[in-house]
Amino acid sequence: MHSAADSLAPDWLVVPEDVNDLVTAVWPASARRDADGALVIAGVSAPSLAQTFGTPLLVLDEDEVRTRARTFRESFDAAAAENGTTAQVYYAGKAFLSTTVARWVVDEGLRVDVCTGGELEVALAAGVAPASIGFHGNNKSTAELERAVEVGVGSIIVDSAIEIERLAAITARLDATQRVFVRAISGVHAETHDFLATAHEDQKFGFPLEDAAAAVARIREIPGLELAGLHCHIGSQIFGVAGFRESASRLLELHAELLEGGPVPQLNLGGGFGIAYTRVDDPTPIQTLAGEIVSAVAEGCAARGIDVPALAFEPGRAIIGTAGVTLYEVGTTKDVVLESGAVRRYVSVDGGMSDNARPALYGAQYSARLASRTGIGAPQLSRVVGKHCESGDIVVDHEYLPEDLVPGDLLAVPVTGAYCAPLASNYNHVPRPPVVAIRDGRAQVIVRGETIADVLARDAGIVPASVVTAER
Incomplete structure (x- = not known):
């Protein structure tokens, strides 16, 4: 087992006392863990969201958006009146x-x-x-x-x-x-x-x-x-x-x-x-x-x-950013040992820079947590990366995740409500994910996810099946 106090970690990244904690500032106010350790937002669990809508999936907490919008209006109204x-x-x-x-x-x-x-x-x-x-x-x-x-x-x-x-x-x-x-x-x-x-x-x-x-x-x-x-x-x-x-x-x-x-x-x-x-x-x-x-x-x-x-x-960001959480499924994990002996775990997920371009564009930093269960392993310095054919396809550059993380687990990346879906692309012909709004235990799609058929529909060189059949 490698030490969590890894020399590759930036100075600002601290080893969490609890690798399953949900830091208040970066999660919607409704975020919690249920009896099984799964992440729950606005009364809906991450596993149920993934099962219903698939992954990657951008989830928006409606009450978080509304509360922050209302707070901005009331705060500036009060300050102006004074x-x-x-x-x-x-x-x-x-x-x-x-x-x-x-x-x-x-x-x-x-x-x-x-x-x-x-x-x-x-x-x-x-x-x-x-x-x-x-x-x-x-x-x-x-x-x-x-x-x-x-x-x-x-x-x-x-x-x-x-x-x-x-x-x-x-x-x-x-x-x-x-x-x-x-x-x-x-x-x-x-x-x-x-x-x-x-x-x-x-x-x-x-x-x-x-x-x-x-x-x-x-x-x-x-x-x-x-x-x-x-x-x-x-x-x-x-x-x-x-x-x-x-x-x-x-x-x-x-x-x-x-x-x-x-x-x-x-x-x-x-x-x-x-x-x-x-x-x-x-x-x-x-x-x-x-x-x-x-x-x-x-x-x-x-x-x-x-x-x-x-x-x-x-x-804009200050209203909707914290309301957004993106769910991914872990596909592979890989420990990379550097010449110094330091180890970084690469955790590959089923999305990436096509649904969150900000790390590649700005070097933006994000957090991540295991969302489908409670991790029981020690904190492991990890880099969450996407599935795209780019070395810069990084979702979370530096994070401590449980050592027992395995393929099939769900990861949640918070604070993705702003500038993720708007900057999304079809790089590598990957469909853009759906956006689901949640409130009071209910979830509904507010932006439909794309299918491969949607992506291919723009390719004018593809002959429709109906045309092929007619020519036969």
Whole structure:
């Protein structure tokens, strides 16, 4: 038996006292183990889910989503009221969007943020009021913009001078008026992966602060456009409030300047609030985020002698991330002994980078637990990998799992509600898994899983069986 205190483990990874524990921060509040040691979420056991729907399987705890959405709304409402203003909360649909999820968040008082024509159609199909939709994107096509104006989208966040002119032509042609935000780059560098940081100067989104005033001036010249305010998003998976405070301060300088030329009703500070993916992550509580960010805006306005504008925020991951758990079946295990004598166990599962691309894209870290039973072996340093023909096909880079883990066991990877299903692919012609919502002991498919037939249906070189039969 190899020592669990393996030299291959990163400094942040600790050997758990109980290899079957469920760390509160990374599991839905409903997660527990039943009398047989199986993982249970919202009253449904992992083995029963796997038996009914197969694996891989993305499970969403509906009450977890609803509770977090409601907490965001109530926290920002309370913080805004304390500072003499109002706040709107948009659910950032890019984290995960389906008609069912859109209905959940709207039920809890949120609006919906989309960033493509496809996401817009999902929101509309869910019955989301167009006036409650914000439309993002750095390269919205003319067709996408025209559709948004036609249906009456509440706001479009403009990202370039070209887009302003596209909207000018569209609103003139349709004899319509469209509310728009100007997305500004605050220059605040969030402490996150470079691919997730969106407020540094050298990137594709928005207008530099020194160019935003000219964009606003042009919007004010166009009869069909109405300035809704300024928008800024500094990145994703951010802990603490320092970056948000600094970004707000810089935006308020521009906001105050623009007030000299007319109203600037709203300030949208985006989202990017971090969540825990491992036991060592320590995200800032939602209530603290809301209170400190809104207070910082109010203090900045007081210092400049201006009224506090209406505010808006766009959490996505922080609402749905922790609600998601992915179930896999273990296919093989393999102990790899390095020259140093250190041992790492490779645990291969029946999914991988086709259902969770984040580790390959960002080096994202995840946790994992045996889900079908209680492990009785000592903690074994393990790497959970997928079935794809890539050495970078890693699901969980570093984790301690029970030494007695065997093929056929179920593994659960928590915090997969955000950016897993949306980034899923058919790499190696692997079908994308279903998404199942669970609540009060009931489970239902909300996104149908693909079959091999679905994947092959796009191959125009495959002759349908009916054609072959007819030719015979």
